[in-house]
Each structure stands twice: as C-alpha cells, then as structure tokens.
Amino acid sequence: LSPPSQRSRAHDTSTELQPMPTSPAMDVSLFSSPMSEVDASSPLMYGTPSSRVEGTPRSGIRGTPARQRADLGSVRKAPQVDMHSEPVSENAVAGSEQGAGQRLVIWGTDVNVGTCKEKFQRFLQQFTDPSSREEENAGLDLNEPLYMQKLDEISVVGEPVLNVNCSHIQTFDADLYRQLICYPQEVIPTFDMAVNELFFDRFPDSVLEHQIQVRPYSALKTRNMRALNPEDIDQLITISGMVIRTSQLIPEMQEAFFRCQVCAFNTRVEVDRGRIAEPAVCRNCNTTHSMALMHNRSAFSDKQMIKLQESPEDMPAGQTPHTTVVYAHNDLVDKVQPGDRINITGTTCSSSKLWSRHTACLLFSSGIYRAAPMRLNPRQSQVKSVYKTHIDAIHFRKTDEKRLHGLDEDGEQKLFTKERVAVLKELAAKPDVYERLSSALAPSIYEHEDIKKGILLQLFGGTRKDFTQTGRGNFRAEVNILLCGDPGTSKSQLLQYVYNLVPRGQYTSGKGSSAVGLTAYVMKDPETRQLVLQTGALVLSDNGICCIDEFDKMSDSTRSVLHEVMEQQTLSIAKAGIICQLNARTSVLAAANPVESQWNPKKTTIENIQLPHTLLSRFDLIFLMLDPQDEAYDRRLAHHLVSLYYQSEEQIEEEHLDMAVLKDYIAFARTSVHPRLSEEASQALIEAYVDMRKIGSGRGMVSAYPRQLESLIRLAEAHAKVRFSSKVESIDVEEAKRLHREALKQSATDPRTGFVDISILTTGMSATARKRKEEVAQALKKLIQSKGKTPAMKYQQLFDDLRGQSEAAITKDMFDEALRALADEDYLTVTGKTVRLL
C-alpha cells in the first residue's frame, strides 16, 4: 500500500471548476480576494432554476419544467477563480457560446460540451446490446438501439428518468466514459441536455413531470468501501454495502426567496455550496439589511441521509466494518431501508449497490452550512482540519429485489475474474477433482471420506426444478444430511467448518434454539413502534446451509417446524397479524448424538437417536460417525493428529487445496452450472431405483420409496456440478448410488437381520420388528384365551406367564406393546395394574 501522501493529490482539477453563472442577486461576493466574474451562460446550467428563463428553442422542453439535480450540486466545490494568481491558459476561457470552437472546454476539465452532447446522442441513437441479459431490458428488442426504446418507454410511462449502464458507454466510447467518471458534475448535466433534446425532438407533444434526468450506473470503477481514498473525491464511483440507518426526510433549501421589508421587492438566491448569501442591500430601494427570507416561497428539495456499512464479505478478519454517509435526493429518498441485508434472504429488498459521486466538503468551526445569513466568525481562522465526506447517490440498485418472488441466483453472482475462472476450470478438468475437493474439506478432520463426499455434494446441491406451471410446485434441490454418532467424533467441528465455508450459513445448536429462533418472529421495533418480522436461522440461510448441532436435544415443537422446511422449502408464518410464507431453500446439515451417549449397535438408528421417522426420511443421507475400532485406522488417525500439532502452515498448504479456492469453486459451480439429466443417466437412475425396490421385495420389505429416487437424482446432479458438467451422466449416477448405499448401509441396517431396510427410516420400525410385535400380541391373546373366563387379570402375573410360555425372551416393553396392540383391537383394557377383558 502506498502511503496516503502518495495517494493524495492536490485539488487542482476539482477546485478549478467552471464558475457557476451567478444570478444578479448573488453579486455580493463572499470573499475578499479579487474575483473575476466569469459570467458564462454555459449550457452546464441547463436544468437549474437560474436557467429556467433561458429555455431552449424547442417547444417541448420549454413547456417542461426542469428539476434541480440536487444529487450533483448540493455541495459544490468552491469554483472561485482567482484571475490574478492563476495563469490564464487557453482552455481556462470557458466557452461562452456553444460551438464557438472545438477546443473550448469546461474550466478545469477536458470536456467540450458540444462534442460531449453529440457523442452521447450518438450513443443513445446507436447503441445496441444484442447479448444483454439485464432484466430491465426484458421486452425490448435487443437488436434495436436500446436507449431509444427506453425513451419510447419514458414517453409511454411518463417517468422521466433514464438509467444508463456505464459499461455500455464504455464499450461505445471509452473517452466519453472516462470523462463521465472523472467529471460527473459537468458531464451528467450535459447528458441531461442531450437526452432532453433528443426526446422532445421525437415526442414533441409528450408531457412529463419534469425534464428527463440521466442516471448512470454500474461504473466499472467499483470500489470496496475500504479502498476509497482522497483520489476518488468528485468522481463517479460504485460501491456496495449494507444500509444500517436512514435519517428522516430533510428538506433542503435549493433556492431562497427574499422580500424587502421596505419596498416588497422580491428576489431569489440560489444555494451555492450549501449556503445562501443573504442580499445585504435591496436593489430596488437601496435599504440595507431589509431583505427577509420567506420560507414558504423558497424552493426545497428532499434529502435523506443513509448510513452504509461495508458488507461483511468484503472485510479483512479482525477489523471492524467501515461506514459511509450517503445522501439520497428527491425520488431516491426512502428507496432503501436499514438492515436491508437481512432481507436478502427473503423478506423485502436487500443489499443495495449505488452508483454515485464521492464528494468531500469542509467542516468549519462555525455553522457555515446554515441557511441563515453567513457572518464570518472571528474564530473561523481555526479550522478543524478534517473533511467530512459523503456520497451523493445518483442511482440505487437493489441487487436481489426479486428474491422473494422467485428463483434468482444471479443476484448474488459473485464476479470472478477470467483468470480465476480459468483456474477453476483447470481444476474441474482433473479426473480426480471429486476426491481432491472432498479431501480439501475440513482437512483437520480425519478420514470419514464418504461423509465428506456427502457434504461436498450438499454444498453443490442439485439443480432447481420449477414445475409450478404444471401445478406440481417446486422440487427440492437441496440435499439434507444427518450425522449421528458417538460423542467426540468431531461432528461439531465438521459443522463449524461448513458454517465457515459457505457464504450464507447459519449455525445453531438444538439446545439453544427455539422454534421462533429458527423460523421468524414478530418484534416491535423500539424506534418506530412498528411490528417488524425478524427472520430466524432457517430463513437467513436461504440458499445456504443451516447447520444444526445437537439435533436430538431440540424440542419437539421446534423440530416440527423443520418438516415443512425440509421438503417444501418454505416456511409459513401466521402470527400477530402477519401471515406469510417465506422461502427457506436451505440445506440442513444436522448432527445428533445417540440417546444412550454411546451408539448401541444392537439398535436401529431410530432407536438410537429417538428422532421421529417422519423427519428422518427427509434426510437424503444419514451417516453414522462411529469410532471404527481397527488398528490400521488408529495408526493413521494418530499420525494425522500428531502432524496436526506440529506441521507448519506451509506444509499443510501444500497438501491441501486452499479454502478460498474451494469457496470459489463451489460458488462458481452453484451459479453457473445447471446440469440436466441425460437419457442414459435417467435409465441408470430408473434401474437403480428398481434394483433398490427389488432387494427388499424378496423378504416382504420395502427398501426404497420415491423419496429415495429423488435423493438419487439430487446427488447425481450435484456430482455433475462438481465436474462442471452440464449433463448428468452415468458416472454421476454411479457415485450417487454408491454414496446413497453407503449411507443406507450405515443407517438403515436392521441390527436383527443385518439387511438394509429402508422402512426403519420411513416408518421407524423394521419389517422384522413389526412381524415380531404381531407374534407377541398373538401369543398373549392365546394365553389370555387359554385362561378362560377371567374378566380381570393381574398385570405382573400375566407378564410372568407370558414369559414362562414364550421361547424367546420377552421384555417388558414388548409385553406393553402387545397389550397396547390388543387394546387397539378392543379386546381388553389396561387400568393401572389390572387387565380387563371386554
């Protein structure tokens, strides 16, 4: 980084602006230094009140009132020209007449108004962008001049604002673009003028509220807030951030209206650099200090202060975010709301980008900015040597405004440089990219290759499919994963890693979260007393991953919320007058501990973690993280851990992919790769599904449900994404099958028979267990029947009898279950310790 001294520059360009044409009332000079009144009726002033009288030859414009551009000139830099000290160079003589010569340029710039206007008009008339994908251009004929169509639109809609993409100007005329960036204060009014001429040429009868204003956006000089420096002052910049506070509307005086108390002579004074020069003498009757301000006849414009904070992604670790003050003017007021980033994930609008000019003004020790008459303060010689900076907003853009309505991943599309994309593509071309990426995932956690692969696929996710038109709704593209296993098998660590890896991850613990914390709650805003919808972890992780630790410790009511989220990907809220459905397209990565602290291999997954099977069946993959008790594994584990403790950073770097690369890889794949099933892959999937069903059918069990088929498709798509392939091929299906089988093998094996039985997960009980339950019930029934006509029996005795009779061991649980089954049949009732026949 260069020291600030090198970055700073003398204000030679910004201070030598074209002097403002002063209206007669402003003749009272504020400065004692000799001034030359360069009264240039420059076209620059087009659209400001003083030029209102001048008008233009065209009738259309004359009939349309101009509107002040507060965004350009609210705090103009001092345009004082000291003719005695400045050498009068050739181009210092500002053109007083348009077209007097091509060399005439605006003071301090290299902008020639005539040329500039001409160029811009040519741009408007000729520019086409056949490959445009901007939403705003939807419905326009891309092969026709883009901006002419927009002018047509203005004439129809009547909204006199023309948004111009700066990159278009750049491709059309790089020099014009440079001028726009460097001298926006001069160039934009010229653009305004050009566009108005053009417009009223075309639509002479059109009636607009005021004259058209040009709003350039997407200046390529996009800046991180941290990178702003003195050089950017008075230039057109684009920065992004998060709105943290907005002020109330401030009426700012644009033009003061004075009336002489003596002779009632009226005069108007324009704001110049934030102050109003009170006329000391009435020009009509020559009375001194007789002019009084008439507030209700003065002209005001709307203004709003907006505090913008760096978005968390842009920040270096260990530092606090910077903030910048932004002023919005006129119709940009109230366009954004504080905390807009929170809403990125689904309620209203979101992070806003704005294209604007960065200006600085000085802070004086006295109230110089007051609209009251300025008196020189005796203490003014002492000035706090700090500038106050702010940005005048010219254009706001909310990037993901439409998030609420539909799918829009482009909004958050990260911009990758070509080199970066090349690096990623190169990586994708490697045959072992899948293995590489999975091993780069949480390198500090040892082995568990399949689990890492599963999580990797989860990070990529499937392809989103929208069948709303055919009435089938959205299909879930997110992969949900449950990890269960012994405590201390670094489940939490894995979750933490994933949470840190994905841009929109949330980490909650089942113990600490309530249903409200997960979904959304209604809160009274302490300031405005309005009800505000605050979103919880699941909504916040829309399009991201929600990591839920200690899933088993979650209360039932909280867990029930997840049912909707995990299949429908929405969240319905009905509380305190707010009824809505929010998007929660989140992948869930959950970790659960077994109930008995240690995993009991003799029990099924359901029995071990005591989660409702309705929820379990919504997980695509359920992995067991068990402690494999095997010597070779132990050795590798020990080596891994020891090296973790003494290996240097560099060694680690060498061995594994950088976390940043992994992040970018995932982001790139998620946004730009949308694989579709190929014919071959579809066949493979069908086969796989049929095979899965077949396995069980032989033993009277069902081993697969359509949900499993959907999981397979998602996994296959995710795997294709890993390869950056736009087609799902059979290798993807193979891997999906393998992974799915692995997960099933671990989690859905019936410990009694050793077979994989999907019904453990879907119904909470394996087929053998069910069969067995029936048998016991039958045996009990027989036993009771054999006892003859005894209306009531002792519970304990019956249990003992049954145990004595049965060959297999019968636990109390099984006995209770059998009793319940018989009670359901209305065969008997159990009251306390007695069993009664009906």
Next chain:
Amino acid sequence: MPTVHDWISDPLGVVEGLFAQSNTCPDWEKKVVEYFKEKLKPNDAHTWVPSLNDVPLHYLKPNSLVKFRCMVQDMFDPEFFMGVYETNDPTLDSKQVKCGKYKDITEGGQVDFNSRNTVTSERQTFYCVPIPGESQWVKESYAGTSQARVVPSTSYVPNRHKRSYEEDDEMDTQPQQMKGVSQGAQSSAESHGNIEPKRQETEAPSHDSSPSHCTSSLDLNFPLPGEKGPACLVKVYEDWDGFKLNDMLEVFGILSVDPALSVIADEREASSLLHPTEGMETVEEQRVHSPPASLVPRLHMLYAQPLVHNNPLLPSSVLENNGDYLSSVLGELASIRAELLTYLTHVLLGDSLAAEYLILHLISNVYSRRDVLPLGKFTLNLSGCPHSSPYTEHLYKVIQQLVPSSYRLCMSLHNMNNQRMVPRKDYTANRLVSGTLQLANNTSLFLDETQLEQGQLDATGVRNITALGNLITWQKVDYDFNYHQMEFSCNINVLITSEGRSLLPSDCQVHLRPTLNPPNLEEYLSAVQVAQVPSQLNKYRIYLSVARALNYTISDEITKAVEEDFVEMRKDDPQSMSAEDLHRLLVVARLLSLSNGQNTLSRDGWMKAKQLEALRMSRTQQQKCVNGNEP
C-alpha cells in the same frame, strides 16, 4: 538523569523542521517516522517518554511526545484531512504553506481552501483503552521503570490509582508486600525523585474523585466493569490495515488536548437542532467520536509497537530477537517450576496434581489454527471447589499475582442475566459497545461457577452462556453487529472453578482433592501468600510468560512412538482412548515439555504426560463412583 529532550517535549517542532525540507526531499513523511524510531531505539529511550497510563493527563504537556499502553477497542471510519494547506494572513497579506499532519486543528490565519497547494490525506482513528484486566503489579512495575521527566513547574505525582477492588483493606499484608516489590525494583527510579510513596497516599483521593466523575458523564466504553484509566483516540497515519481489533499496542504519539476540539463539538451540538443537514451525525455519535479532549485525549501516532505480552519484567520484544535473554532464563526454568509447583500446591490445599495442571493451564496459548480448530488451548475446569466460601476469591488473587492481565467473572445468575459479554455495534452512536469478552490476547479469564445458584436464565443469560461456550471451544467471540454477526478470534485462557463438573465445556477437568484441612482457610491462604518473597513472585511471572512463548516441535521419531502408543492403547481398550483423548494428551505433553523448558517432546515427556493424564482420569472416575453411590 536524562535531560529533557526536544523530541519529547516538542515533537511537532521536529515534524515542522522536516516538513520545511519537503521541497528537497519528497519523502519527508517517512523521515519523520524514521527519526522517532531511531530516537526510541536506545534501550532505555522509551522510558523517558511519559506514559498516559501512569501520569494523569493534566500533568502532561500538550503537543508533547507520550506513550500509551493500550488495546484497540474500536476502529472508526477513516477520515480525510488537510495534509498540507495554505493560510492567508489578511493583515500581512502573505501566504504560508503549512503541514496538517499530526494535528487536529489548523493554525495561523485564514485557511485558503482553494489553494493549489492543498493536499488531502487520509488517516484512521482507533479508539484505544488501557489493557483490560491488567494486574496491579504490572501497572506499578511499568510506572516504576519510567524515567520520564514531566515539566518541573507542575507538581507532578505519578498516578497510582487505588486498587479497584474493595477487598483491598482485608488483604492489608499484600499491598505491603507489593510495595516491597516496587520499591525494590524501583530504587533507581526513586533516586530521581519521581516516586514519593507518602505523598502519593495523600494525593490519592483527589485522583480518585476525578476519574469517577468523568465516567459518570461519559461512558468510556471499557470492556470490564470498574476499570479506570484514560481512553484515547489514536490517529494512525501509516499501515492501519496492519492493526487488528483487540491488539495490544504501545503507541508513541503526539498528545493533542486542544480545548478547541471540544468547543467544536459543543457548538455543533447546539447548531444541529437549528440545521438539519448537519444532522449527519447524531448527538450520540458526536459524543462518541469527538468527546472532550480533556477526557479522551487525541494521540497522533508516530510509531506503535505491537505488544506480544504485557509483562513488564520481560524485555518487550522478547522471543524473536532476544535469544540471549531466553537462553539465560531457560536454564533456570526447571528450578523455578519446582518452586512454583510447591507454592501452588499450598494454595490448592496440598493437591499437587491440581497444581501441575494449573501450571499447564497458565502457560497454555493458542499457537495456531487449523481451519476452525484452535490448537494449544487448555481450558481447565477445577471442580470440587467449596461452594460459597471465599476460597475461589483467594485463588483468583493468587492467579492475579502471577499473570499480567486477568479477570474474574462470577457466574452468578444476576451476572449472567445482566452482564453484556459480547460486544455489540451501536449504530446510533456508530461505535462498538464493549463487552466482558472483549479481552486482549493471553488474558486469564477466571470463571467462578461456585457463585451460580438455581434459577432461570433469561435470553441474555442463554446468549452469554453460548458465548462463553464458543469462547472455550473455538476461541472466538461472535460480535453482534445487529444485522449480522462477525467472528473475532481470540486467545484467552479460561479457568473454571466449580463444585461439580462445569456446565461449560472444558478441555480438562481436575477434581480438587485437598490433603490439608486448615481450620481457618483465609488465614492459611494469606499466610501462604505472604511467605512468597517479592523476588520469588517476579521469578514466577517471568517463568510463566517465557514458557508460554517458547517454540515447540515434535521429531519424527517421537511421532512414530506416539502413534505406536496410541494404537497399542486402543488395542487394549478402545473405549479408554478416543481421538479426543489423544488431542488432549498431545496438548498436555506439549505444555508439560514447555513447562520444563524443553523445546521438543521427548519419550520421557510423553510418558510423564500419560501418567499425569492417567492419574487425573482415575481421580475423575473415582469421583464419578462416589457420586454414583450416593443415594
């Protein structure tokens, strides 16, 4: 006796001088920094600079060079200022180009804002507070080594704040002892006439009253309650990206206390009502960002030294370049360790195993991070501490005597529900409101769970517990930025004292098993403490700081052995040794080696670590049995 140096009393003169040559040498700004760096290089040069930490602000000359030992609590937005400006003197009709660097206010004549010579530069402001939880002995020792000469005309008395703890009177013996330390260490300083303990006592009340007055009117935003000392707005001119939140720094800079700074604030406050466009800053924001200079002085940074530790007994830049120093201490480490072990054993009522673990805990340090996993942390849970007895309090005092900064957090229900632990961004005032967990690296956090009683934790309480849990497990604190959270990693040693097993996670739990049962606990403990000679205490302090910072490696051979061992242990009983156990064992082995002054793990060290762990485990298991047998 050092003479009063120009570069200390009038650093701006030096800056001006170099600026005057700026025509001939364009990189005068670099030269300024180099000049002061050079001046501060001699070994004791920095002791001549008065420190804001121990000299009250009103004794310091404005625009003189001062130093400040502090922690970066908040970072404000960068500001643009007039690096170079031109003034017009209407009477003389002359123009003058002046330098605005290292100053808040322009001087002389009317500033010509349209001058071509104006250079706008950028600087960054940090809000710095004294290092939170700094022990009294550290403050005294730093103050004692100071040789700063403050302007003779003012009646200068070194500012020794009274102890912030009210128990002060009870432990009467200890201040006595401490005085002994400082007097012993400072005999040279006293000969300069800087320290007059008697006068200090008489002056003390007046000192106390003024700071308490300021805190009531202005919240200085200290992380810990009951802290004192000046807060400072440090203006940084170079490389501000290199500083991080919660960094410990020793800042050398030019003090600016111009009353005009506060005047501006006042006037603007009044005018803000009249003029809405001024309302860019709210009143709260103004109060925070431009507080009266008499309370929060401005410090224009010339040079800052990041502090690796704040132990005054060690050379400040130890460990990287002071190989000699290190090797001289290294030899003694083993013997000091033995003494410290005896001392701690006494304090822990004769439990030598707990004392061993306490040493390991005190020298633990997060030395690296592997993706999210912090390596080297060693949170100790000392269970079996008697409930509702002053024992934990005394234990904390012992630890406070040993480590440079520490804080005791009583986990009473009231504290948990009411204290703000996680720092929070206040957008109205545009600042980071500090919390208890905003601590500098290597601070000892003493969590006293014996104070916890039954009751309901409310939302704040749950959040606080979660924050503590995160701190212990991941060594990070998620600062609350209202719309999002931001993760700040930290390096804090957490010691939990509890009756049973702590409700917070910990790396290692040791159940205290007293072998002594003194009839009067308090008397016994104070007797143990008195028995320690001040020089002895100093040895312990050096020992702990040095041991924590040593480098450590494991040879390939030992790696193999450890692997073998692990496999072997798993073979016998897989339940007895999990991956987590190995993690802990590796940390214990590391700390054990370091505590003995060894840079590498030896086979012997590994065996010892295993023994230690086995001993501890057996005790925990026994404890479990005992509890299990209870009806």
